[in-house]
Amino acid sequence: MHELALTQNLMETLAASARQQGISRINLVHLVVGRMSGALPGALEFCFSALKRGDLLGGARLEIEEREIQAQCQACGKSFIVEDYCFLCPACSAGEVKIVSGRELYIDYYDGE
């Protein structure tokens, strides 16, 4: 996948944000990763560890919160968690479902000084 590029982007975002807020060292980064985001948490962790260096990110710990895929049936309106990529409504078996969440990938918050 594209976790390397993603991690580089995240780090650039963090660096820019930290500069704005006068933060010189980041201790913790909390990332939200949806199961449909296309990024693998293990690979993100690996890339983060491999790339982090310097004063700002060298000591940062990456914390990943995985989000389930949530969908809503367009036929009966039921909301449900999609498991094993089975996009069928558990109530009425309709296949027309809307993905409500699970595609997200963003920095929820970070902690630094």
Ligand SMILES: [Zn+2]
């Ligand atoms: Zn339904």
